[in-house]
Amino acid sequence: MAQIFLPKMSSERKLNIRTNHILGLILVAVLMMLLTTAFGLLGRTIAITFFYEKLNLGTLFYSNAGDLSNLMQSGNLGAMMTFELEPTPVYYLYKAWTYFSYAAFVLLLTATIILLLQMRKFCKRVADDATPLDNPIRVKKGKYVWLGFLLGAFGAHLFAIGKKKKAWIFFGLGLGGMIIPVLVLYTTGISFSDAYLACFLPKDEEGKITIEDYPWWI
Numbered sequence: 001m002a003q004i005f006l007p008k009m010s011s012e013r014k015l016n017i018r019t020n021h022i023l024g025l026i027l028v029a030v031l032m033m034l035l036t037t038a039f040g041l042l043g044r045t046i047a048i049t050f051f052y053e054k055l056n057l058g059t060l061f062y063s064n065a066g067d068l069s070n071l072m073q074s075g076n077l078g079a080m081m082t083f084e085l086e087p088t089p090v091y092y093l094y095k096a097w098t099y100f101s102y103a104a105f106v107l108l109l110t111a112t113i114i115l116l117l118q119m120r121k122f123c124k125r126v127a128d129d130a131t132p133l134d135n136p137i138r139v140k141k142g143k144y145v146w147l148g149f150l151l152g153a154f155g156a157h158l159f160a161i162g163k164k165k166k167a168w169i170f171f172g173l174g175l176g177g178m179i180i181p182v183l184v185l186y187t188t189g190i191s192f193s194d195a196y197l198a199c200f201l202p203k204d205e206e207g208k209i210t211i212e213d214y215p216w217w218i
Contacts, residue, residue, distance in 0.1 A: 004217045013129045017197070017214050020122045024193030025218075027115040028185050034108040041101050061091040119196055126212075127200040135213035137161045141203040144211075145195050152191020153177070153184050161211070190218075 006018045063086045139161050148157035155170030170187045177184020201209040 003215075006216045006218070011131065011134070013126055013131065013133075013212060014214065016122045016125045016129070017212060018216070018218060020119055020126070020193045020197055021190055021218055023115055023119045023122070024196070025186065025189035027112065027119065028189040028192065030108055030111050030115065032185065034105065034112060037101055037105045037108060041098075041105065044098065044101075061088060061094065062086060063088050119193065120200075123197045123200040126197055127202070133210065133212050136210045137213050138208045138210050140207055141198060141201070141209045142207065144209070145198045148191050148195025148198065152195055153188040155187070155191075157191055157194060163213075166215070 006014055010018075144157055144160050147160050150156070152158075153170070154174035155167035158164075158167035158170055170191070173183040173187050177187065198209060198211065201211065203209050
């Protein structure tokens with residue numbers, strides 16, 4: 001049974017792989033928060049645009065919205081031009097929530113970019129490491145990369161390199177993630193970092209790359 005953490009006295013390559021895995025886990029968590037924030041902003045925009053009247057947002061946001069409605073029905077254009085809406089506390093709460101969501105979106109997007117750049121740095125360190133691999137595994141680069149990005153959360157890239165036991169565990173964790181999201185967040189973070197690392201490894205004339213057999217879970 002593979003250990004969870006990499007032993008302290010390990011090669012520089014393995015330490016860089018471990019760091020890449022940790023960054024991958026953080027990246028997936030940040031991406032989930034980023035998507036949640038983005039969908040929240042989109043949902044509020046749709047609600048305001050298409051359901052303003054049905055949700056009665058006018059009277060909820062402005063205490064004198066009813067007076068404006070009466071003026072519009074009367075056709076008094078002069079009064080309408082000079083009419084000033086009086087925001088309610090709900091309106092100010094909504095605006096504060098919106099500004100906070102936009103700020104969170106920008107910060108999370110910035111964090112995503114920074115994490116990808118950091119992962120790129122460690123990937124290049126692994127790719128440039130000329131020391132012999134302890135347990136090399138050769139695999140088609142294209143297959144490994146695409147399986148890792150698209151189906152790695154279910155262990156597809158591990159099946160590709162013959163790590164069937166670990167692959168089946170990933171498959172189970174991926175399915176379990178439909179009930180307990182943290183499980184699929186783990187498999188997604190690890191598989192993304194593996195596939196991202198493979199992008200930087202040079203392929204030979206057969207289109208294959210050589211990767212380090214990394215049996216640890218993080």
